[in-house]
Amino acid sequence: MTKAKVTVLIVDDSTTNLQVMAAILEQRYQVKAATSGEQCIAIATKHKPDLILLDVVMPDMDGFAVCRKLKSLPETKYIPIIFVTGRDEVNDEEQGLRLGAVDYITKPIRPLILSARVDTHITLKQQQDKLHELAMIDQLTGLTNRHYMLEVVGQKLARSRRHKTPLSILLIDIDHFKSINDTRGHLTGDLVLRQLGEFLKDQFRVEDSITRFGGEEFLVILEPCNEEQAIAKAEEIRKDIEKLQPANIDITVSIGVAQLSNRDLRFDQLIKRADKALYEAKGKGRNCTVLSSLPKAS
Ligand SMILES: [Mg+2]
Structure with missing residues:
Protein backbone atom coordinates (compact mmCIF):
# COMPACT_ATOMS: atom_id res chain seq x y z
CA MET A 1 0.00 0.00 0.00
CA LEU A 134 0.79 -13.05 5.41
CA ALA A 135 -1.53 -15.04 7.64
CA MET A 136 -3.88 -15.58 4.70
CA ILE A 137 -1.27 -16.86 2.25
CA ASP A 138 -0.06 -20.44 1.99
CA GLN A 139 3.72 -20.03 2.12
CA LEU A 140 4.50 -23.00 -0.11
CA THR A 141 2.27 -22.25 -3.08
CA GLY A 142 1.59 -18.53 -2.67
CA LEU A 143 -2.12 -19.28 -2.98
CA THR A 144 -4.55 -18.10 -0.36
CA ASN A 145 -5.11 -20.52 2.50
CA ARG A 146 -8.09 -21.93 4.31
CA HIS A 147 -8.30 -18.98 6.74
CA TYR A 148 -8.65 -16.59 3.84
CA MET A 149 -11.24 -18.75 2.16
CA LEU A 150 -13.36 -18.89 5.30
CA GLU A 151 -13.06 -15.13 5.63
CA VAL A 152 -14.22 -14.27 2.10
CA VAL A 153 -16.68 -17.04 1.54
CA GLY A 154 -19.46 -15.41 3.57
CA GLN A 155 -19.44 -12.37 1.29
CA LYS A 156 -19.38 -14.54 -1.84
CA LEU A 157 -22.31 -16.61 -0.64
CA ALA A 158 -24.30 -13.55 0.35
CA ARG A 159 -23.67 -11.92 -3.03
CA SER A 160 -24.63 -15.05 -4.92
CA ARG A 161 -27.89 -15.32 -2.97
CA ARG A 162 -28.69 -11.60 -3.18
CA HIS A 163 -28.13 -11.32 -6.92
CA LYS A 164 -29.27 -14.87 -7.67
CA THR A 165 -26.02 -15.60 -9.49
CA PRO A 166 -24.86 -19.22 -9.55
CA LEU A 167 -21.85 -20.16 -7.45
CA SER A 168 -19.93 -23.39 -7.89
CA ILE A 169 -16.89 -24.90 -6.26
CA LEU A 170 -14.22 -27.31 -7.46
CA LEU A 171 -12.37 -29.53 -5.03
CA ILE A 172 -9.21 -30.69 -6.77
CA ASP A 173 -7.07 -33.44 -5.28
CA ILE A 174 -3.81 -34.84 -6.64
CA ASP A 175 -4.08 -38.59 -7.22
CA HIS A 176 -1.66 -40.82 -5.31
CA PHE A 177 0.22 -37.84 -3.95
CA LYS A 178 1.46 -39.80 -0.97
CA SER A 179 3.44 -42.09 -3.25
CA ILE A 180 5.23 -39.07 -4.76
CA ASN A 181 6.34 -38.01 -1.30
CA ASP A 182 7.25 -41.61 -0.42
CA THR A 183 9.23 -42.43 -3.55
CA ARG A 184 10.64 -39.06 -4.60
CA GLY A 185 10.91 -37.26 -1.29
CA HIS A 186 9.08 -34.34 0.28
CA LEU A 187 11.07 -31.66 -1.53
CA THR A 188 9.87 -33.05 -4.84
CA GLY A 189 6.37 -33.30 -3.42
CA ASP A 190 6.59 -29.62 -2.45
CA LEU A 191 7.77 -28.70 -5.93
CA VAL A 192 4.79 -30.51 -7.44
CA LEU A 193 2.44 -28.56 -5.18
CA ARG A 194 4.14 -25.27 -5.99
CA GLN A 195 4.04 -25.79 -9.74
CA LEU A 196 0.47 -27.02 -9.68
CA GLY A 197 -0.42 -23.95 -7.58
CA GLU A 198 1.15 -21.66 -10.22
CA PHE A 199 -0.73 -23.45 -12.97
CA LEU A 200 -4.04 -23.10 -11.15
CA LYS A 201 -3.43 -19.42 -10.51
CA ASP A 202 -3.04 -18.90 -14.27
CA GLN A 203 -6.19 -20.80 -15.11
CA PHE A 204 -8.76 -18.76 -13.24
CA ARG A 205 -10.07 -15.22 -13.17
CA VAL A 206 -8.83 -12.79 -10.56
CA GLU A 207 -12.22 -12.86 -8.83
CA ASP A 208 -12.19 -16.65 -8.48
CA SER A 209 -10.57 -17.56 -5.23
CA ILE A 210 -8.16 -20.46 -5.34
CA THR A 211 -7.16 -21.87 -2.02
CA ARG A 212 -4.77 -24.55 -0.91
CA PHE A 213 -7.40 -26.25 1.14
CA GLY A 214 -5.43 -29.12 2.60
CA GLY A 215 -2.19 -31.01 1.90
CA GLU A 216 -2.68 -31.82 -1.78
CA GLU A 217 -6.18 -30.47 -2.08
CA PHE A 218 -7.19 -27.21 -3.76
CA LEU A 219 -10.51 -25.42 -3.60
CA VAL A 220 -11.74 -23.00 -6.25
CA ILE A 221 -14.83 -20.86 -5.76
CA LEU A 222 -16.35 -19.73 -9.07
CA GLU A 223 -18.98 -17.01 -9.13
CA PRO A 224 -20.90 -16.42 -11.29
CA CYS A 225 -20.64 -20.00 -12.55
CA ASN A 226 -23.27 -22.73 -12.87
CA GLU A 227 -22.59 -26.45 -12.65
CA GLU A 228 -22.32 -26.99 -16.42
CA GLN A 229 -19.70 -24.27 -16.69
CA ALA A 230 -17.96 -25.59 -13.60
CA ILE A 231 -17.73 -29.12 -15.02
CA ALA A 232 -16.45 -27.80 -18.33
CA LYS A 233 -13.77 -25.81 -16.51
CA ALA A 234 -12.90 -28.75 -14.27
CA GLU A 235 -12.50 -31.09 -17.25
CA GLU A 236 -10.39 -28.53 -19.11
CA ILE A 237 -7.92 -28.15 -16.27
CA ARG A 238 -7.94 -31.88 -15.45
CA LYS A 239 -6.80 -32.62 -19.01
CA ASP A 240 -4.20 -29.86 -18.90
CA ILE A 241 -2.82 -31.19 -15.62
CA GLU A 242 -2.32 -34.61 -17.26
CA LYS A 243 0.18 -32.87 -19.54
CA LEU A 244 1.64 -30.49 -16.96
CA GLN A 245 4.35 -32.72 -15.46
CA PRO A 246 5.24 -30.60 -12.44
CA ALA A 247 8.75 -31.49 -11.22
CA ASN A 248 8.91 -33.75 -14.31
CA ILE A 249 6.41 -36.12 -12.78
CA ASP A 250 3.22 -37.34 -14.46
CA ILE A 251 0.35 -36.45 -12.22
CA THR A 252 -3.41 -36.58 -12.47
CA VAL A 253 -6.13 -35.05 -10.36
CA SER A 254 -9.65 -36.01 -9.32
CA ILE A 255 -12.19 -33.23 -9.06
CA GLY A 256 -15.46 -32.92 -7.15
CA VAL A 257 -17.84 -30.22 -8.40
CA ALA A 258 -20.85 -28.76 -6.60
CA GLN A 259 -23.13 -25.83 -7.28
CA LEU A 260 -24.57 -23.88 -4.37
CA SER A 261 -28.24 -24.66 -3.84
CA ASN A 262 -30.85 -23.09 -1.59
CA ARG A 263 -30.62 -26.20 0.53
CA ASP A 264 -26.97 -25.63 1.37
CA LEU A 265 -27.59 -23.56 4.44
CA ARG A 266 -23.93 -23.28 5.29
CA PHE A 267 -20.79 -23.33 3.21
CA ASP A 268 -19.54 -26.51 4.82
CA GLN A 269 -22.60 -28.31 3.44
CA LEU A 270 -21.52 -27.32 -0.06
CA ILE A 271 -17.96 -28.43 0.69
CA LYS A 272 -19.27 -31.73 2.02
CA ARG A 273 -21.10 -32.35 -1.26
CA ALA A 274 -18.04 -31.51 -3.32
CA ASP A 275 -15.98 -33.75 -1.07
CA LYS A 276 -18.42 -36.63 -1.58
CA ALA A 277 -18.23 -36.11 -5.34
CA LEU A 278 -14.44 -36.11 -5.10
CA TYR A 279 -14.57 -39.37 -3.15
CA GLU A 280 -16.74 -40.84 -5.90
CA ALA A 281 -14.22 -39.68 -8.50
CA LYS A 282 -11.48 -41.50 -6.58
CA GLY A 283 -13.69 -44.60 -6.45
CA LYS A 284 -14.22 -44.47 -10.20
CA GLY A 285 -10.52 -44.92 -10.76
CA ARG A 286 -9.32 -41.30 -10.33
CA ASN A 287 -8.33 -38.77 -13.04
CA CYS A 288 -11.95 -37.77 -13.57
CA THR A 289 -14.55 -35.18 -12.55
CA VAL A 290 -17.75 -35.96 -10.66
CA LEU A 291 -20.66 -33.57 -10.10
CA SER A 292 -22.50 -33.61 -6.82
CA SER A 293 -26.21 -34.07 -7.29
CA LEU A 294 -28.32 -31.36 -5.67
CA PRO A 295 -29.40 -32.12 -2.12
CA LYS A 296 -32.87 -33.57 -1.74
CA ALA A 297 -35.66 -31.59 -0.15
CA SER A 298 -36.10 -32.55 3.46
MG1 LIG B 1 -20.11 17.98 15.85
Missing part, protein backbone atom coordinates in the same frame (compact mmCIF):
# COMPACT_ATOMS: atom_id res chain seq x y z
CA THR A 2 1.54 3.28 -1.06
CA LYS A 3 0.72 6.54 0.69
CA ALA A 4 -0.89 7.90 -2.47
CA LYS A 5 -3.62 5.29 -2.24
CA VAL A 6 -4.25 5.67 1.49
CA THR A 7 -7.71 7.03 2.17
CA VAL A 8 -8.80 8.90 5.28
CA LEU A 9 -12.50 9.45 5.88
CA ILE A 10 -13.28 12.58 7.92
CA VAL A 11 -16.67 12.86 9.56
CA ASP A 12 -18.07 16.02 11.15
CA ASP A 13 -21.42 17.80 11.02
CA SER A 14 -19.56 21.11 10.71
CA THR A 15 -18.29 21.76 7.21
CA THR A 16 -15.80 24.27 8.62
CA ASN A 17 -14.19 21.50 10.67
CA LEU A 18 -14.15 19.25 7.62
CA GLN A 19 -12.36 21.93 5.62
CA VAL A 20 -9.76 22.42 8.35
CA MET A 21 -9.00 18.70 8.55
CA ALA A 22 -9.04 18.22 4.78
CA ALA A 23 -6.55 21.06 4.34
CA ILE A 24 -4.15 19.37 6.76
CA LEU A 25 -4.46 15.87 5.32
CA GLU A 26 -5.09 16.13 1.62
CA GLN A 27 -1.50 16.71 0.61
CA ARG A 28 -0.55 13.23 1.72
CA TYR A 29 -3.79 11.30 1.76
CA GLN A 30 -6.85 10.81 -0.31
CA VAL A 31 -9.54 12.45 1.81
CA LYS A 32 -13.23 11.60 1.79
CA ALA A 33 -15.74 13.53 3.87
CA ALA A 34 -19.09 12.79 5.50
CA THR A 35 -21.34 15.22 7.37
CA SER A 36 -23.43 12.65 9.25
CA GLY A 37 -23.15 9.25 10.88
CA GLU A 38 -25.33 7.61 8.24
CA GLN A 39 -23.20 9.03 5.47
CA CYS A 40 -20.06 7.86 7.26
CA ILE A 41 -21.33 4.27 7.44
CA ALA A 42 -22.35 4.33 3.76
CA ILE A 43 -18.95 5.63 2.62
CA ALA A 44 -16.98 3.38 4.97
CA THR A 45 -18.82 0.27 3.76
CA LYS A 46 -18.38 1.19 0.12
CA HIS A 47 -14.83 2.59 0.03
CA LYS A 48 -13.22 0.92 3.05
CA PRO A 49 -11.00 3.85 4.06
CA ASP A 50 -7.75 3.13 5.90
CA LEU A 51 -8.67 5.41 8.79
CA ILE A 52 -11.71 7.32 10.03
CA LEU A 53 -11.62 10.62 11.93
CA LEU A 54 -14.96 10.69 13.66
CA ASP A 55 -16.73 13.59 15.38
CA VAL A 56 -18.56 12.62 18.57
CA VAL A 57 -21.30 15.24 18.78
CA MET A 58 -23.51 15.06 15.73
CA PRO A 59 -27.30 15.30 15.31
CA ASP A 60 -29.24 12.05 14.76
CA MET A 61 -26.50 9.47 15.12
CA ASP A 62 -23.60 10.43 17.38
CA GLY A 63 -20.01 9.29 16.92
CA PHE A 64 -20.25 6.57 19.55
CA ALA A 65 -23.26 5.00 17.82
CA VAL A 66 -21.44 5.21 14.48
CA CYS A 67 -18.37 3.56 15.99
CA ARG A 68 -20.46 0.77 17.48
CA LYS A 69 -22.09 0.16 14.10
CA LEU A 70 -18.79 0.16 12.19
CA LYS A 71 -17.25 -2.29 14.66
CA SER A 72 -20.21 -4.64 14.17
CA LEU A 73 -19.91 -4.86 10.38
CA PRO A 74 -17.42 -7.40 9.00
CA GLU A 75 -16.36 -5.08 6.17
CA THR A 76 -15.57 -2.11 8.43
CA LYS A 77 -14.65 -3.58 11.79
CA TYR A 78 -10.88 -3.41 11.23
CA ILE A 79 -10.81 0.22 10.11
CA PRO A 80 -9.10 2.27 12.83
CA ILE A 81 -11.20 5.10 14.23
CA ILE A 82 -9.89 8.27 15.86
CA PHE A 83 -12.49 10.34 17.68
CA VAL A 84 -12.28 14.08 17.18
CA THR A 85 -14.35 16.19 19.49
CA GLY A 86 -14.65 19.43 21.36
CA ARG A 87 -15.64 17.57 24.47
CA ASP A 88 -12.46 16.80 26.34
CA GLU A 89 -13.96 14.98 29.28
CA VAL A 90 -12.18 11.88 30.45
CA ASN A 91 -15.40 9.86 30.41
CA ASP A 92 -15.86 10.46 26.69
CA GLU A 93 -12.33 9.39 26.00
CA GLU A 94 -12.82 6.23 28.00
CA GLN A 95 -16.06 5.43 26.27
CA GLY A 96 -14.52 6.01 22.84
CA LEU A 97 -11.58 3.73 23.55
CA ARG A 98 -13.84 1.10 25.05
CA LEU A 99 -15.86 1.07 21.83
CA GLY A 100 -12.72 0.19 19.93
CA ALA A 101 -11.38 3.58 18.81
CA VAL A 102 -7.58 3.68 18.54
CA ASP A 103 -7.14 7.30 19.60
CA TYR A 104 -8.80 10.51 20.63
CA ILE A 105 -8.10 14.09 19.50
CA THR A 106 -9.68 17.19 20.97
CA LYS A 107 -10.77 20.32 19.19
CA PRO A 108 -9.68 22.95 18.34
CA ILE A 109 -7.63 20.97 15.86
CA ARG A 110 -3.90 21.48 16.01
CA PRO A 111 -2.46 20.59 12.60
CA LEU A 112 0.75 18.96 13.86
CA ILE A 113 -1.09 16.78 16.36
CA LEU A 114 -3.66 15.70 13.80
CA SER A 115 -0.97 14.88 11.21
CA ALA A 116 1.17 12.97 13.67
CA ARG A 117 -1.67 10.88 15.04
CA VAL A 118 -3.02 10.08 11.58
CA ASP A 119 0.46 9.11 10.31
CA THR A 120 1.06 6.84 13.30
CA HIS A 121 -2.21 5.01 12.93
CA ILE A 122 -1.89 4.70 9.16
CA THR A 123 1.54 3.09 9.65
CA LEU A 124 0.14 0.69 12.23
CA LYS A 125 -2.76 -0.15 9.92
CA GLN A 126 -0.38 -0.90 7.06
CA GLN A 127 1.70 -3.19 9.27
CA GLN A 128 -1.44 -4.91 10.48
CA ASP A 129 -2.68 -5.36 6.90
CA LYS A 130 0.65 -6.87 5.94
CA LEU A 131 0.53 -9.37 8.81
CA HIS A 132 -3.05 -10.18 7.98
CA GLU A 133 -2.09 -10.78 4.36
